[in-house]
Amino acid sequence: MKLYFAPNSRAVRIAWLLEELGLDYDLERFQLGQPEMRAPDYLNVHPMGRVPALQDGDTVMFESGAIIQYILARHAKGRLQPSEDSAEFPIYLQWFHYCEGMVMPPMNSIVVETILLPPDRRSEVHARRATKLLGQMLVAIEQRLEGRDYLVDDFTAADIMTGHACLMSGRVGVDLSALPNIRAYNARLAERPALVRALAL
């Protein structure tokens, strides 16, 4: 497998998963914003020039959630997700999808308004609204983590998706002081050797 990767992007999720599973992979490494990501060669891989994308034999695909579900189905032998007939399976799916459905839209807005836009085009109103919304989305995670180490029982791919979003929340400056379960969760995730390796790529 070949992973199209950039640090500080959703591609970290895929590297983290591959490291957790101990799978071999090659890395095509970009920096976010690098012109090579908009070159025709790469636009054949991802039509908007984004990361992650994955090549596995003849298969080329993008979307981090899709790539994770693909790798789990084809290469994980049942690891990192509950079996489909278990009571945990729907809960696992819920927290897997919660990442892009609920957490990432306000996160994207914060990144746009505080990092991507030139300072004279940023909107403080918009950034504040997104930060407030993100805080609300994190409260449900905070409640879910009460008495739990991970979102389901054992560590699963839902922790890679939504856990990565929790880690990002701290890094974009969201105030986590009233969210002790998320702070402990982030610390727990940050100690996982697979994530340490993915973050060093």
Place this chain on the structure above:
Amino acid sequence: MKLYFAPNSRAVRIAWLLEELGLDYDLERFQLGQPEMRAPDYLNVHPMGRVPALQDGDTVMFESGAIIQYILARHAKGRLQPSEDSAEFPIYLQWFHYCEGMVMPPMNSIVVETILLPPDRRSEVHARRATKLLGQMLVAIEQRLEGRDYLVDDFTAADIMTGHACLMSGRVGVDLSALPNIRAYNARLAERPALVRALAL
């Protein structure tokens, strides 16, 4: 199964799926913005008081993508998605996740800036930026639909997720005049009896 539903929401996706599969379900019907969606009873079902949510026996879950994948795994007998070992499976996953990963974030911004916010708090700059971004996200779908009736081969649940977002794009006023494949796709989806029934709920 009981579906917590409101018209003009992502809950239409779940009703559409259930109708496509011919499954029985009960409906708990709200209107978006109705105070009952913030009542303690419903906050026990969905911590942010949103729709859709699904109850199936002892299982209660939310997130439209998660609910669809759950129903497919438990109740669809292999219908509406390619088998995991097929070449279409990763492509199916990609377009399934493309909906919330790429299309819905700018869509959400457009709905906020043109419908949800009171007029004096709306930002035309922000609405225009979201409309431009949504247009870019639709171009990849336009290209994918060249020579195809649906995103994969036959109609799949990826068409329920991302197809619903394409239908919404037209309804929030995105200019589809340069996207003939999406216009034809939307017309094709709108003729499906299961969607007609879901939209009438």
